[in-house]
Amino acid sequence: VDRLTDKTALVTGSSRGIGRATAIRLAREGALVAVHYTANEQAANDTVELIEKEGGSAFTVRAELGVPGDVHELFLGLERGLKERTGDTRLDILVNNAAVTSTGSAPEDLTPEEFDHYFAVNAKAPYFIVQRALGQMPSGGRIVNLTTGVTRTSVPDQVAYAMTKGAIEQLTFQLARILAPRGITINSVAPGITNNGGPIFDNPQAVEAMAKFSAFNRVGEAGDVADVITFLTTDEARWITGAFIDATGGTLLG
Ligand code: NDP
Numbered sequence: 001v002d003r004l005t006d007k008t009a010l011v012t013g014s015s016r017g018i019g020r021a022t023a024i025r026l027a028r029e030g031a032l033v034a035v036h037y038t039a040n041e042q043a044a045n046d047t048v049e050l051i052e053k054e055g056g057s058a059f060t061v062r063a064e065l066g067v068p069g070d071v072h073e074l075f076l077g078l079e080r081g082l083k084e085r086t087g088d089t090r091l092d093i094l095v096n097n098a099a100v101t102s103t104g105s106a107p108e109d110l111t112p113e114e115f116d117h118y119f120a121v122n123a124k125a126p127y128f129i130v131q132r133a134l135g136q137m138p139s140g141g142r143i144v145n146l147t148t149g150v151t152r153t154s155v156p157d158q159v160a161y162a163m164t165k166g167a168i169e170q171l172t173f174q175l176a177r178i179l180a181p182r183g184i185t186i187n188s189v190a191p192g193i194t195n196n197g198g199p200i201f202d203n204p205q206a207v208e209a210m211a212k213f214s215a216f217n218r219v220g221e222a223g224d225v226a227d228v229i230t231f232l233t234t235d236e237a238r239w240i241t242g243a244f245i246d247a248t249g250g251t252l253l254g
């Protein structure tokens with residue numbers, strides 16, 4: 001603990017799932033965390049409450065990603081929250097976690113509108129969030145982008161989703177060399193099947209079937225992935241940049 005004292009962090013999509021678990025861990029390490037969400041205000045408030053109960057600091061920021069003006073709205077809320085609490089708008093840590101994850105339509109039925117929505121939320125928004133964040137990120141800054149093991153294995157019903165995450169991995173890879181002179185690292189973390197609190201994880205048979213994908217024969221917990229993300233934000237991970245970090249519990253071993 002306390003590896004992130006005096007740091008500030010934005011975790012997109014931290015009302016629930018992996019984002020929430022990450023927000024909690026970053027706060028545990030001493031960071032002031034902006035808990036971003038779009039629809040689930042109560043869940044975002046609960047994340048902040050969980051953090052404050054442990055003695056940490058956090059505030060919520062609402063912004064729908066994937067629509068015009070999204071990044072501006074996000075940063076208005078972020079900067080207001082940071083300024084109130086720290087006196088300036090410095091952002092040390094950015095975790096691009098929010099994404100459209102639902103399978104949606106089968107590849108043969110996917111509409112151009114659904115395709116555009118996937119890319120707007122999962123690829124375009126993170127790009128412009130990074131662009132905007134870099135204006136207020138000092139040396140020692142950390143960017144972590146959530147991808148998926150699906151970019152390394154063929155999953156028939158997730159073609160468009162996997163394409164958006166392939167784009168995120170390129171964002172990481174291409175920016176790493178550009179940001180290194182500024183002392184900023186950027187990495188991708190790829191979860192496998194991870195319990196995000198969604199209804200399917202209440203179905204024991206479905207969970208048993210999903211567990212088989214991992215070498216450890218269980219589904220991941222949000223904390224399993226959040227611990228990896230948190231490590232990448234610390235000084236201990238200063239020598240890692242541009243990496244694809246496999247946090248799939250051995251799913252990609254085949
Ligand atoms: P969840 O589906 O549990 O939560 C998604 C989060 O993103 C929520 O906080 C949600 O906010 C927010 N969000 C979704 N769409 C938008 C939008 N248009 N604008 C703003 N916020 C939005 O996510 P997971 O924890 O399952 O996944 C987190 C990351 O990990 C994602 O990038 C995902 O692709 C990746 N991943 C997850 C896996 C898994 O098995 N869970 C496997 C591989 C990768 P709100 O609550 O307000 O709706």
